[in-house]
Amino acid sequence: MEGRFDYGLNPKKLGAVSAYLCDPSTVPAEFLLVKSQYQAETARPVERGTLFFQIRQAFPPGEVTAEEANKIGYETAMRWTKGKYQFFVCTHTDKGHIHNHIYYNSMAFDCSRKFHNFIGSSFALRRLSDRVCIEHELSYIQNPKLHSKGRFLHYGQWIGEKPPSAQQRVRLAVIAALEKKPADFAVFLRLMEESGFAVKHGRGGMISFLASGQDKPTRLRASTLGAGFDPEDIRAVIAGERPIPELPQDAPAPPRRVDLVIDIQQRMAQGKGPAYARWAKVYNLKQMAAALQYLREHELADYAALEASTEAAVDRFHKLAGELRDTEAALSKTARLMEATVDYAKTRPVFDGYKATRYSKKYLAQHEAELAAYRAAKAAMNEILDGVKLPKIDTLKKSRRELAEKKKALYAEYRQAQADMRQAVAVKANIDHLLGVTDGRENKAQER
Incomplete structure (x- = not known):
């Protein structure tokens, strides 16, 4: 953590810096303090898992100053974390293009939750960044380059493939077990155990699988793993009544809903004050930016x-x-x-x-x-x-x-x-x- 933060705060690269709920000079200790408080309040270990997350946001040469880029990065981070996580934004000017390094804690500041990365988060983050740029009348990539699987290129490709999630590991193991054509459901469960999963039997006949290094078991049901992964579906596959389920494809996060703009003059005539007018102008600007993004997409x-x-x-x-x-x-x-x-x-x-x-x-x-x-x-x-x-x-x-x-x-x-x-x-x-x-x-x- 200190090594990553030292890179972001390197004075030779730094053009501007801003922070939320932390001080950049002592940020590693402050992040760890929140983690220790989280562990004390919830009794959940924090040694495993992600310490922090990083967002990189770049701008074309000459489009923004370091201060403007930092302001946009701060707004992006605030809207992404909803003000619940500590973060700081480092704007670098050492390259041909100005770019932001945004670091935010994986634990909420009030110790109520952890940030869990979700399927399609790269799409949701790109959409948010694009919208902030549209609102500030800046350019953005309208046709992102795709790789062979039809997804957008992302930072994970520079550091190697991201390991599959616990749910994906269970799906892969279920499919592998079914491909061995077990005679019945009991044999299927035995194959899952042989592949490294502990089988848990809960209330109401609920079956879960726990992999090594996993904190919580993953339930065998369609609402968790996707269509075709219910126990009844598995039994139907074993009986030869339906094919082996397919892996669900990662879908992009749904776009933010576009709401109707506010008629400010009408509301002012109804007695609304100047503060409401300022809020309504910002609200209308965001809705128009969302509408413009919808038209382009x-x-x-x-x-x-x-x-x-x-x-x-x-x-x-x-x-x-x-x-x-x-x-x-x-x-x-x-x-x-x-x-x-x-x-x-x-x-x-x-x-x-x-x-x-x-x-x-x-x-x-x-x-x-x-x-x-x-x-x-x-x-x-x-x-x-x-x-x-x-x-x-x-x-x-x-x-x-x-x-x-x-x-x-x-x-x-x-x-x-x-x-x-x-x-x-x-x-x-x-x-x-x-x-x-x-x-x-x-x-x-x-x-x-």
């Missing part, structure tokens, strides 16, 4: 393209909403028919007995509830079938299962389409506000 070069893209997003959302309603109605109808069929089968012998007694009043009094259930089930079946022949129960079960799977898939598409629509409509509304496109009418997409 989606290659919307003119207003007509933006209008068409927004309308397409709105139409796709409503199309999926209608398809989802139809699927839910079909699923409900199938479930009601299955329930009525089961009730009918259970109560039919009672009705046959009632019929055999020539509709005896005494028999009716003894089995009134069963006969009422029979009539209700028969009426429900006639209403649902509407003259169509009753399918077999196995056919109904298969239909219900397929409809449930379709509904689940549609819900995922529906939620994404809803987010895309809201984003597109907000961006278009902001651009309309910027261009003064009102012509006395409400925007059709916004209204919908």
Whole structure:
């Protein structure tokens, strides 16, 4: 840590420096003090794991001064850490281009948490840095160079491949164990143990795997490892009912949502003060920067393209909403028919007995509830079938299962389409506000 910090604070390279919740002259001791307090309060060891994180942020030659670059680096670090972690920014001027070295502690200043790097963090950090540069009217890399796997080049390639996470190690071990074609689930667990994982059995049959050097076990479930890694999925693979699951691809972090800009004049007329006006101007600037970034990322070069893209997003959302309603109605109808069929089968012998007694009043009094259930089930079946022949129960079960799977898939598409629509409509509304496109009418997409 001291070696890295000495490099950043080297006076021969340093053009400007700033810090948050620490003093650059004593920063190694201050970082370690927070770590010792974290260990004392949580009883969790801090010897293992990352001591600190570093961000490098560079600018084209001649675009900014050292002081301006340092200010931008400080704002980037503050927004990235949300003000919860100590950091300091060293701006170097020893190269042909001015660049920042941003160092921040891996422990929160209030000792409440550790910073865990997440999948897609490089995308999220690049997006944040780009947005800060747009807000300060600076350039940024619009077409980042990609390597063969389709991801952006990042610092990890200069220091070698980053070791896989605990979850990724479990996924790889699960796939390797399944490729050996175990006879049953018990053999699968034994193969996992042989590959170096301790198998933990928790409440409710929950199974977890703990690797050497790992603090917390990783649960075997789809919400943790991804689709296809549930115990039921593993059993289905062993039984030959489905293929071996694939490794999930690292996805970029979702973009920050673009909100509608504030009509400052209208709010001032409602009694808001100068402080609110200053805040609203900064807020509107950030929303416009986000809208500009959205247009560039989606290659919307003119207003007509933006209008068409927004309308397409709105139409796709409503199309999926209608398809989802139809699927839910079909699923409900199938479930009601299955329930009525089961009730009918259970109560039919009672009705046959009632019929055999020539509709005896005494028999009716003894089995009134069963006969009422029979009539209700028969009426429900006639209403649902509407003259169509009753399918077999196995056919109904298969239909219900397929409809449930379709509904689940549609819900995922529906939620994404809803987010895309809201984003597109907000961006278009902001651009309309910027261009003064009102012509006395409400925007059709916004209204919908």
